[in-house]
Amino acid sequence: MIQCPHCGKDNLPQATRCVHCGKDLDNLFKIEGAEADAGLPEEPEISVSDLLRTFRQEEDSQAEEHRPAVSSGPSAVFASREDTPRAETPQEEEQAPEWLIRIRKRAMQEEDAAGELSRKFNSLEASRSQEHQGRVDEEFANWIARIRENARRENLQAAKSAQAGSESEGGVPEWLRRVRELQPEGLEENQAVQEEPEEPRAEEPEQEKELPAKAEQAQAQEAESVVESGPEEAIETAEPAPDAEGAGEPPLSGHETGAETPPAEEPTESPKTPEIKPVIEELGLASEVSALDLEERPASSETLSADLLLLRKQKESAQILMNLIGEEGKGLPPAKTPREGSRGWYRFILGAFLLLVLIAVIVFVPQARPATYENPTPAVALKDALNALKNGDKVLVVQEYQAAASAEMEQVSAPVLRALEERGIALQFLTTHPNGLWLSANLMNAAEIPARETAYLAGGRLGVLTAALLADESSAMLPEGLESLENYQLILLLEDSQADIQNWIEQAGPWLGAGKLGVLASSQNAALLLPYYDAGQLAGYTAGALEGRVLAAALGQTASTGMPLRAYQAGLLVMIAVLLLGIIIKAEADSNARHQKEPEG
Amino acid sequence: MNPMDIVLGFIGIALSVMIFSYLLGDNFFFRVALYILVGVSAGYGAAVLLLKVIIPRLIEPLKESGTDAFWLGLVPLALCLLLALMLVPRTVRAGTLPLSFLVGAAAAVGIAGISRGTLAPQLLAVVNRFSPELLLENSAADWGGIVEAFFILFGVISVLFYFHHRLSRKGAGTQRPLLVEGISDVGQVFLGISFGMLFVGFYSAALTALIARIVWLKDFILALLAG
Numbered sequence: 001m002i003q004c005p006h007c008g009k010d011n012l013p014q015a016t017r018c019v020h021c022g023k024d025l026d027n028l029f030k031i032e033g034a035e036a037d038a039g040l041p042e043e044p045e046i047s048v049s050d051l052l053r054t055f056r057q058e059e060d061s062q063a064e065e066h067r068p069a070v071s072s073g074p075s076a077v078f079a080s081r082e083d084t085p086r087a088e089t090p091q092e093e094e095q096a097p098e099w100l101i102r103i104r105k106r107a108m109q110e111e112d113a114a115g116e117l118s119r120k121f122n123s124l125e126a127s128r129s130q131e132h133q134g135r136v137d138e139e140f141a142n143w144i145a146r147i148r149e150n151a152r153r154e155n156l157q158a159a160k161s162a163q164a165g166s167e168s169e170g171g172v173p174e175w176l177r178r179v180r181e182l183q184p185e186g187l188e189e190n191q192a193v194q195e196e197p198e199e200p201r202a203e204e205p206e207q208e209k210e211l212p213a214k215a216e217q218a219q220a221q222e223a224e225s226v227v228e229s230g231p232e233e234a235i236e237t238a239e240p241a242p243d244a245e246g247a248g249e250p251p252l253s254g255h256e257t258g259a260e261t262p263p264a265e266e267p268t269e270s271p272k273t274p275e276i277k278p279v280i281e282e283l284g285l286a287s288e289v290s291a292l293d294l295e296e297r298p299a300s301s302e303t304l305s306a307d308l309l310l311l312r313k314q315k316e317s318a319q320i321l322m323n324l325i326g327e328e329g330k331g332l333p334p335a336k337t338p339r340e341g342s343r344g345w346y347r348f349i350l351g352a353f354l355l356l357v358l359i360a361v362i363v364f365v366p367q368a369r370p371a372t373y374e375n376p377t378p379a380v381a382l383k384d385a386l387n388a389l390k391n392g393d394k395v396l397v398v399q400e401y402q403a404a405a406s407a408e409m410e411q412v413s414a415p416v417l418r419a420l421e422e423r424g425i426a427l428q429f430l431t432t433h434p435n436g437l438w439l440s441a442n443l444m445n446a447a448e449i450p451a452r453e454t455a456y457l458a459g460g461r462l463g464v465l466t467a468a469l470l471a472d473e474s475s476a477m478l479p480e481g482l483e484s485l486e487n488y489q490l491i492l493l494l495e496d497s498q499a500d501i502q503n504w505i506e507q508a509g510p511w512l513g514a515g516k517l518g519v520l521a522s523s524q525n526a527a528l529l530l531p532y533y534d535a536g537q538l539a540g541y542t543a544g545a546l547e548g549r550v551l552a553a554a555l556g557q558t559a560s561t562g563m564p565l566r567a568y569q570a571g572l573l574v575m576i577a578v579l580l581l582g583i584i585i586k587a588e589a590d591s592n593a594r595h596q597k598e599p600e601g
Numbered sequence: 602m603n604p605m606d607i608v609l610g611f612i613g614i615a616l617s618v619m620i621f622s623y624l625l626g627d628n629f630f631f632r633v634a635l636y637i638l639v640g641v642s643a644g645y646g647a648a649v650l651l652l653k654v655i656i657p658r659l660i661e662p663l664k665e666s667g668t669d670a671f672w673l674g675l676v677p678l679a680l681c682l683l684l685a686l687m688l689v690p691r692t693v694r695a696g697t698l699p700l701s702f703l704v705g706a707a708a709a710v711g712i713a714g715i716s717r718g719t720l721a722p723q724l725l726a727v728v729n730r731f732s733p734e735l736l737l738e739n740s741a742a743d744w745g746g747i748v749e750a751f752f753i754l755f756g757v758i759s760v761l762f763y764f765h766h767r768l769s770r771k772g773a774g775t776q777r778p779l780l781v782e783g784i785s786d787v788g789q790v791f792l793g794i795s796f797g798m799l800f801v802g803f804y805s806a807a808l809t810a811l812i813a814r815i816v817w818l819k820d821f822i823l824a825l826l827a828g
Contacts, residue, residue: 534726537722
């Protein structure tokens with residue numbers, strides 16, 4: 001039993017911690033003289049080599065059974081441990097624990113325990129043949145090589161895991177990083193292709209053919225560098241530089257960073273190599289380690305080749321995926337036929353020609369008297385509906401055109417409004433567009449009628465439906481001053497948009513009954529209004545400045561002179577000429593294409 | 602001309618030239634003019650909506666506490682608040698209620714309006730073309746009306762054939778009978794005529810606006826020269 005130095009109670013001799021107070025009992029097991037050995041290199045991983053070294057020295061010096069202690073070396077461990085008890089003073093011997101004293105006594109009785117052990121090992125070693133010795137060395141070399149390879153792989157994986165955060169932020173997947181590490185050259189070219197999307201796409205198939213070939217070449221070069229310069233350089237070159245990786249650039253290969261990478265004849269060492277090297281030199285195993293380097297290269301390169309082989313199988317899929325990722329968000333590829341750069345000039349020439357013609361006609365050609373023109377049936381029907389209105393009847397004028405169409409719409413609408421005002425018909429203005437508030441003021445000014453407030457109806461089609469359904473004039477849903485739509489004898493729509501016209505016809509028309517909706521529209525809506533008039537949903541309509549002139553004349557009003565008729569005719573002629581020219585050019589191009597195809601067939 | 606008219610006239614000339622510069626392609630001046638147009642329209646529209654809608658229909662009723670208008674005004678206020686919550690990323694889903702209400706109501710009103718205001722009346726108009734009252738004029742056959750009715754019916758059917766044939770050709774890729782192909786081609790002709798009329802209408806409207814602008818420029822310059 002041993003006593004705890006802290007609490008003084010008994011503990012078992014094997015105990016390392018007091019069962020009573022819990023404190024360590026390690027100092028009880030301290031071997032006297034251990035402090036003297038503390039300076040010695042304690043390398044558990046070199047214990048086997050220490051033993052081998054010891055055995056060889058013992059074999060050489062079999063005659064000497066008891067060697068003096070040396071300052072260093074593994075044999076010193078044994079020597080010092082043999083000699084230390086003999087060198088102890090009686091006081092120290094008294095302070096030694098009981099079990100140690102017994103061990104020492106036993107050792108004294110058995111003459112030389114360490115020497116006996118050495119002799120046993122030496123006899124075992126002597127019994128081995130030379131062939132046996134070579135096999136042991138080879139196994140030892142392989143063992144060291146495997147340890148080093150595993151250490152490098154662990155370092156590589158640790159470095160990768162440390163960079164995983166920043167790389168995942170960059171959105172670079174693991175497989176892509178591995179491809180970049182092993183194929184930096186091919187990837188650089190691929191990135192160059194991706195960074196230049198404006199290049200003609202006709203070259204892409206050739207580049208796509210070249211890329212795998214270059215990647216193969218880069219891989220072959222990489223494999224050569226592995227064989228030539230050893231696995232250390234291969235792994236270090238394959239390992240991405242943190243700065244370059246962080247900047248999103250592929251790491252450079254060992255060939256490209258020639259200044260930084262040692263040549264193949266001077267293989268770079270792993271970080272653990274400097275720690276091992278002095279110990280190996282100290283043990284006299286330098287020659288064996290150099291032989292080991294030569295032997296371990298093929299083994300490591302084989303391991304790396306397997307890795308490369310795996311990536312080679314995935315290379316095509318990875319390349320396709322990379323191309324897809326690179327093309328993401330870039331839209332469809334442009335047409336194979338190159339876009340003509342002179343197209344903009346054609347547009348400019350045509351536009352400038354049209355402008356010049358219009359300006360010339362407006363400035364130099366005198367105004368023409370409008371020819372006698374009979375309006376179409378819908379315009380005549382609208383004229384009849386307007387003429388049927390009596391003094392005091394209410395007409396709601398819905399003004400919904402935009403500023404761009406105000407010139408045409410004012411020419412069409414102003415004479416009609418003036419005629420209605422002169423006949424004593426009550427006009428009320430309404431708009432569903434914010435712009436209509438100030439455009440209606442312009443219209444009143446152009447029609448030379450007293451200005452009045454324009455009501456604003458919000459809500460689009462919902463507002464129109466509400467206005468059509470609500471009979472209560474005091475409802476807050478209707479704008480102030482607006483009566484129920486049924487109270488108006490005619491609702492005159494001033495429109496330049498098909499959607500707005502349909503809105504009123506579809507939402508308000510079914511509730512108002514036939515013949516309550518009349519339309520004064522811009523010329524672009526003429527074709528759309530005809531089916532509605534034909535179905536009896538409109539009282540009539542007039543579309544365009546020309547029909548507006550005839551309608552004004554039919555109502556006894558003077559047509560507006562805002563638009564020169566000659567300029568309008570000249571503009572139409574220019575467009576007809578352009579259309580004919582386009583048809584001829586297209587026919588000529590088709591004919592040429594057909595002739596080019598025929599000889600091939 | 603007063604000075605303000607002159608200043609405004611020059612601004613108008615500058616903006617017109619900036620828009621005309623689109624003939625040289627999309628450029629800085631064209632975009633500036635476009636941004637001015639969009640910005641001024643948006644600002645004006647917002648002011649109108651504030652003065653004509655939000656204040657009279659939302660704020661004013663809430664001032665009269667206890668009345669029916671007050672209680673009714675709470676509903677759009679709540680919907681507006683829910684819509685405003687869409688500005689905060691965590692409460693985006695709260696805005697789906699007013700949005701779904703708006704979209705649902707607009708879709709329902711639109712479908713009802715189209716079916717009642719466009720489809721039914723125009724189909725009836727095609728069918729009514731064959732009514733005996735219309736086809737008989739003074740107890741004799743109105744051949745012009747009959748031909749016109751058949752022409753309209755043929756146009757409707759051929760256009761429907763064209764659309765149906767185009768969709769089925771996209772899907773199955775099977776060869777259709779010759780009669781169907783012929784009717785479909787006729788429908789394409791009808792569609793071409795319709796689109797041609799639309800193009801003429803659009804061009805005519807644009808030409809009218811362009812001429813009006815040139816005339817205004819000419820009048821302004823003449824007035825400026827005349828002093």
